[in-house]
Amino acid sequence: MTYLAKPKVSHPSLPRNALGLTRRDYEGSLSTLCAGCGHDSITAAIVEACWGLDIEPQNLVKLSGIGCSSKTTAYFVSGGHGFNSVHGRMPSIATGANAANRELHYIGVSGDGDTLSIGLGQFCHAIRRNLNMLYIIENNGVYGLTKGQFSASADVGTKAKKGETNFQPPIDPVLLAITLGATFVARSFSGDKKQLVPLIQAGLRHKGFALIDVLSPCVTFNDHEGSTKSYAYTREHYEPAVHADFIPPEREIVADYNEGETLPVVMHDGSRIVLHKLDAAYDPTNRAAAAAQIQERMRAGEYLTGLLYVGSAEKDFHDLNGTPDTALNKVPYEKLSPGSKGLAKILERYR
Amino acid sequence: MQPTDTQHPDYFHKVVDCQWACPAHTDVPEYIRLIAQGRFTDAYMVNRHSNVFPGILGRVCDRPCEPACRRGRVEQKPVAICRLKRVAADHREADIAARLPKIPKRKNGKRVACIGAGPASLTVANDLMPLGYEVTIFEQFAEPGGLMRTNIPSFRLPPDVLNEEIQQIVRMGVDLRLNHPVTSLRALLGEGFDAVFVGSGAPKGKDLKLPGRQEAADHIHIGIAWLESVAFGHVDRIGERVLIIGVGNTAMDCCRTSLRLGAKNVKVMARKPRAFFKASAWELEDAEEESVGIVVNRAPKSFVTEQGRLTGMLFDQMEYELDDHGRIVGERVVGEEFFPADDVILAIGQENAFPWIERDLGIEFDRWDVPVVDKVTFQSTRPGVFFGGDAAFGPKNIIWAVEHGHQAAISIHRHCQGESVRDRLPPGVNLQSRKMGVHEWAYANDYAPVERRLVPHVSLKERFKKLNIEVELGFTIEQAAQEAQRCLNCDVQTVFDAKLCIECDACVDICPVDCLTITVNGSEPDLRSRLRAPAKNLSQALFVSTPLKQTGRVMVKDEDLCLHCGLCAERCPTAAWDMQKSFVHWPHAADNAAADAARNPKIA
Ligand SMILES: Cc1cc2nc3c(=O)[nH]c(=O)nc-3n(C[C@H](O)[C@H](O)[C@H](O)COP(=O)(O)OP(=O)(O)OC[C@H]3O[C@@H](n4cnc5c(N)ncnc54)[C@H](O)[C@@H]3O)c2cc1C
Ligand SMILES: Cc1ncc(C[n+]2csc(CCOP(=O)(O)OP(=O)(O)O)c2C)c(N)n1
Numbered sequence: 001m002t003y004l005a006k007p008k009v010s011h012p013s014l015p016r017n018a019l020g021l022t023r024r025d026y027e028g029s030l031s032t033l034c035a036g037c038g039h040d041s042i043t044a045a046i047v048e049a050c051w052g053l054d055i056e057p058q059n060l061v062k063l064s065g066i067g068c069s070s071k072t073t074a075y076f077v078s079g080g081h082g083f084n085s086v087h088g089r090m091p092s093i094a095t096g097a098n099a100a101n102r103e104l105h106y107i108g109v110s111g112d113g114d115t116l117s118i119g120l121g122q123f124c125h126a127i128r129r130n131l132n133m134l135y136i137i138e139n140n141g142v143y144g145l146t147k148g149q150f151s152a153s154a155d156v157g158t159k160a161k162k163g164e165t166n167f168q169p170p171i172d173p174v175l176l177a178i179t180l181g182a183t184f185v186a187r188s189f190s191g192d193k194k195q196l197v198p199l200i201q202a203g204l205r206h207k208g209f210a211l212i213d214v215l216s217p218c219v220t221f222n223d224h225e226g227s228t229k230s231y232a233y234t235r236e237h238y239e240p241a242v243h244a245d246f247i248p249p250e251r252e253i254v255a256d257y258n259e260g261e262t263l264p265v266v267m268h269d270g271s272r273i274v275l276h277k278l279d280a281a282y283d284p285t286n287r288a289a290a291a292a293q294i295q296e297r298m299r300a301g302e303y304l305t306g307l308l309y310v311g312s313a314e315k316d317f318h319d320l321n322g323t324p325d326t327a328l329n330k331v332p333y334e335k336l337s338p339g340s341k342g343l344a345k346i347l348e349r350y351r
Numbered sequence: 352m353q354p355t356d357t358q359h360p361d362y363f364h365k366v367v368d369c370q371w372a373c374p375a376h377t378d379v380p381e382y383i384r385l386i387a388q389g390r391f392t393d394a395y396m397v398n399r400h401s402n403v404f405p406g407i408l409g410r411v412c413d414r415p416c417e418p419a420c421r422r423g424r425v426e427q428k429p430v431a432i433c434r435l436k437r438v439a440a441d442h443r444e445a446d447i448a449a450r451l452p453k454i455p456k457r458k459n460g461k462r463v464a465c466i467g468a469g470p471a472s473l474t475v476a477n478d479l480m481p482l483g484y485e486v487t488i489f490e491q492f493a494e495p496g497g498l499m500r501t502n503i504p505s506f507r508l509p510p511d512v513l514n515e516e517i518q519q520i521v522r523m524g525v526d527l528r529l530n531h532p533v534t535s536l537r538a539l540l541g542e543g544f545d546a547v548f549v550g551s552g553a554p555k556g557k558d559l560k561l562p563g564r565q566e567a568a569d570h571i572h573i574g575i576a577w578l579e580s581v582a583f584g585h586v587d588r589i590g591e592r593v594l595i596i597g598v599g600n601t602a603m604d605c606c607r608t609s610l611r612l613g614a615k616n617v618k619v620m621a622r623k624p625r626a627f628f629k630a631s632a633w634e635l636e637d638a639e640e641e642s643v644g645i646v647v648n649r650a651p652k653s654f655v656t657e658q659g660r661l662t663g664m665l666f667d668q669m670e671y672e673l674d675d676h677g678r679i680v681g682e683r684v685v686g687e688e689f690f691p692a693d694d695v696i697l698a699i700g701q702e703n704a705f706p707w708i709e710r711d712l713g714i715e716f717d718r719w720d721v722p723v724v725d726k727v728t729f730q731s732t733r734p735g736v737f738f739g740g741d742a743a744f745g746p747k748n749i750i751w752a753v754e755h756g757h758q759a760a761i762s763i764h765r766h767c768q769g770e771s772v773r774d775r776l777p778p779g780v781n782l783q784s785r786k787m788g789v790h791e792w793a794y795a796n797d798y799a800p801v802e803r804r805l806v807p808h809v810s811l812k813e814r815f816k817k818l819n820i821e822v823e824l825g826f827t828i829e830q831a832a833q834e835a836q837r838c839l840n841c842d843v844q845t846v847f848d849a850k851l852c853i854e855c856d857a858c859v860d861i862c863p864v865d866c867l868t869i870t871v872n873g874s875e876p877d878l879r880s881r882l883r884a885p886a887k888n889l890s891q892a893l894f895v896s897t898p899l900k901q902t903g904r905v906m907v908k909d910e911d912l913c914l915h916c917g918l919c920a921e922r923c924p925t926a927a928w929d930m931q932k933s934f935v936h937w938p939h940a941a942d943n944a945a946a947d948a949a950r951n952p953k954i955a
């Protein structure tokens with residue numbers, strides 16, 4: 001952390017997006033995380049991604065639970081709406097907000113503890129409901145905020161800062177999400193913005209639930225020798241399998257990709273994700289094969305990264321529940337509220 | 352790119368834009384911090400060490416530092432460096448004798464003659480007196496100071512300030528011979544001096560030979576000669592309508608002086624459009640504030656007289672064709688215009704002239720009759736005879752004259768010690784960490800969003816009452832304190848240790864001006880195009896680290912807009928970045944002497 005607020009001056013030739021805003025306009029308040037925390041890098045990637053998507057700050061909803069990771073929603077897009085829920089309960093809040101206003105962009109930021117320990121049930125149900133949101137897990141293998149206890153994503157054999165070893169098997173959010181039927185499942189690393197920024201952009205544009213599990217070293221409690229979530233360890237065991245370039249509808253695909261190794265996926269709004277296979281054998285569109293490969297590599301101690309599974313948009317939360325086409329605040333009041341007579345009628349049905 | 356060699360004495364020096372641009376390499380940010388702390392005398396001494404005349408230069412310096420100032424790139428207006436220098440001079444303790452170098456009673460037996468008592472010669476004396484030399488300055492006029500006395504008007508530079516700073520040097524025991532023109536260098540060389548320094552300036556004003564010049568001679572004046580006559584009180588009035596020909600700094604002093612000697616209507620006539628003016632922006636501003644008219648695109652054609660008396664001048668009206676870069680590619684005359692005038696002042700340039708140097712002394716002159724002078728040693732083609740200031744390479748300014756003086760003094764010292772003038776102490780840089788604690792630095796690192804303060808001026812009603820009313824009032828201490836906060840502390844350098852970096856990106860993310868990028872290495876043009884913000888200012892260096900441990904990528908820093916805010920160092924979990932004050936050692940004669948003494952104790 002720093003004591004000084006980042007001064008408002010910026011590079012005079014910073015590019016502006018379609019709204020005339022620079023990257024700096026998507027920043028938030030001063031981070032209070034430890035200097036060098038991976039979470040701060042992810043924050044910077046979210047800033048970059050939102051700027052690049054020309055998102056109007058007031059159309060972004062930032063949701064989180066409890067943890068260092070969950071604090072970060074304060075550190076980006078200060079013009080957005082935010083809700084910092086109780087520990088592990090962010091999906092409930094996201095569900096409610098999403099139900100009320102389907103026209104906003106939803107981004108949930110959580111930790112491995114917030115999601116996989118206390119919040120595991122909520123997480124699974126958000127996937128099951130296919131909430132239209134981007135869910136980011138800032139995964140450091142520990143409870144950073146409470147001083148470094150192992151979380152449910154700690155690998156077998158990894159060592160805590162004081163030396164004790166973890167023997168319980170980890171829960172892998174990527175495998176879990178693939179198994180539960182999520183249609184956008186990615187893994188990335190806080191230290192690789194080239195990979196992470198387009199993933200965040202694609203995830204925000206994806207219809208339905210999008211998960212990015214981002215390895216994000218805790219520089220204070222989990223960056224030592226013997227940790228399997230340190231900067232050095234992650235870099236050594238990090239294997240990009242599928243690179244995803246996000247291309248908004250208005251832009252043409254210009255990069256020259258090798259046939260067979262690339263796969264454009266068209267999204268519901270006309271954006272495209274160009275999948276660039278770095279590992280020719282890996283198929284990110286086959287759920288069962290993807291799960292098998294991820295598991296196999298995990299056993300070999302490798303983190304496969306990139307957009308690991310992407311499927312065609314099925315029915316999302318709104319389709320499943322038959323909600324109105326617009327935000328509830330645009331539904332005329334008479335229609336939204338049945339009135340006391342209407343209410344009586346409804347109640348009558350249950351007598 | 353190869354990893355940057357930050358050990359090179361120029362690397363960090365160049366980052367301090369003002370210090371690099373200052374011909375004498377004044378440690379500007381250091382003295383500005385001292386002013387912010389109210390340590391005016393200390394600030395004055397930091398200045399004096401490099402530029403010798405802080406009170407004078409704090410008023411009239413050409414200030415190449417200001418256009419160079421990084422703040423000007425970050426938000427248009429540079430720090431008022433020059434005016435802060437004046438603050439140090441205005442508010443320092445009166446008696447600084449104890450802080451000036453001690454002059455040895457026992458002399459070293461070497462005698463040096465300086466010709467002319469301008470800033471160049473005075474600097475030579477300032478540097479050599481403390482080393483035990485006996486320095487004699489010959490000056491043709493009754494007062495020392497050179498053009499600072501005779502040409503820079505007293506409403507810009509009060510005589511008290513001039514006298515005080517000249518006397519600091521003369522009091523060192525200089526043998527100052529006033530009213531003593533040197534009329535023959537041969538004769539002077541015959542007097543047995545161990546070295547001669549020619550600091551006689553560029554005293555010849557250019558004339559404009561046009562029809563009517565002869566008839567109207569009484570009312571046509573050559574700018575620098577006319578200002579000199581004003582300075583010495585020989586001229587105290589001028590006609591009501593005055594035309595100034597030329598638009599350099601001399602023209603600005605001529606027009607403003609005219610207004611103080613009775614002129615009512617003063618016009619500065621420029622041949623070319625405004626973008627081509629030689630005068631500094633601030634001198635133009637000051638003249639225009641006093642309602643001087645500036646007329647562009649008028650080329651002088653003839654002086655017009657009636658019955659042998661000047662009535663005005665005829666000009667060609669010009670039109671220019673400019674290319675995309677604003678350069679003139681064509682010109683044509685589109686008409687003719689008459690401007691009435693009672694007096695005309697020619698301010699179209701000056702030259703050096705040496706009628707008193709015999710051409711058979713082994714001092715070579717080139718085909719423009721300018722002496723051949725070495726750009727490093729300032730020695731002429733005759734060993735032991737040195738040139739500096741305007742006499743060396745034509746008219747420049749005071750701060751260049753000072754730096755020439757410093758360099759010539761080194762050569763004179765080496766020459767007198769029987770050593771090669773080429774063998775000089777190289778410049779160097781020392782670094783010292785400014786870290787005090789986790790988030791504490793020994794400098795104010797927060798960016799102050801203050802706009803440039805304006806220097807108050809004497810009202811337009813008051814200032815013309817007398818010739819010598821100083822127009823600028825100088826900053827108050829409060830204004831100075833605010834202006835000082837604008838300095839970005841460019842001398843507190845970002846120093847990187849690649850071994851420590853874990854590539855967490857924290858510094859990259861926090862940098863407010865996107866200076867930093869971690870990326871795969873490439874050629875310079877390639878790297879410049881791939882940074883977080885494009886590095887388009889080629890005059891500013893890229894720092895490139897050695898390969899980083901984890902990925903082999905490199906840390907790249909574009910020095911162009913760094914605010915020296917230290918946020919990178921605060922955010923870095925491993926202290927791979929540190930903020931360290933650079934001390935630039937720009938050797939003077941005393942440093943060369945000290946180095947000699949260390950090598951050979953017998954000399955000392
Ligand atoms: C009108 C005008 C305004 C200026 N304004 C500024 C300004 O605002 N800021 C700035 O930085 N610069 C300014 N300058 C330029 C600056 O004054 C000179 O560049 C500087 O003074 C040069 O210093 P010097 O020591 O080389 O020579 P000078 O200052 O010219 O001194 C030379 C001295 O040598 C004496 N001398 C010459 N020949 C002989 C001889 N044969 N025997 C004995 N003595 C001799 C002269 O009388 C003179 O005193 C201005 C110049 C002019 C003309
Ligand atoms: C209901 C409840 N139980 C426990 C806690 C204590 N607690 C705060 S943060 C945290 C773990 C956070 O871990 P993670 O989500 O991984 O975030 P990190 O700090 O590692 O980013 C815990 C257990 C709490 N705040 N609330």
Ligand code: SF4
Nearest residue numbers: 034037068144218219
């Ligand atoms: S404790 Fe760990 S997770 Fe929390 S801010 Fe510090 S480095 Fe980041």
Ligand code: SF4
Nearest residue numbers: 862913914916917919
């Ligand atoms: S000091 Fe560091 S953070 Fe501040 S502007 Fe310079 S490089 Fe950026």
Ligand code: SF4
Nearest residue numbers: 852853855856858923
């Ligand atoms: S903050 Fe420090 S460790 Fe992190 S990338 Fe910058 S220099 Fe390297």
Ligand SMILES: [Mg+2]
Nearest residue numbers: 111112140142
């Ligand atoms: Mg955690």
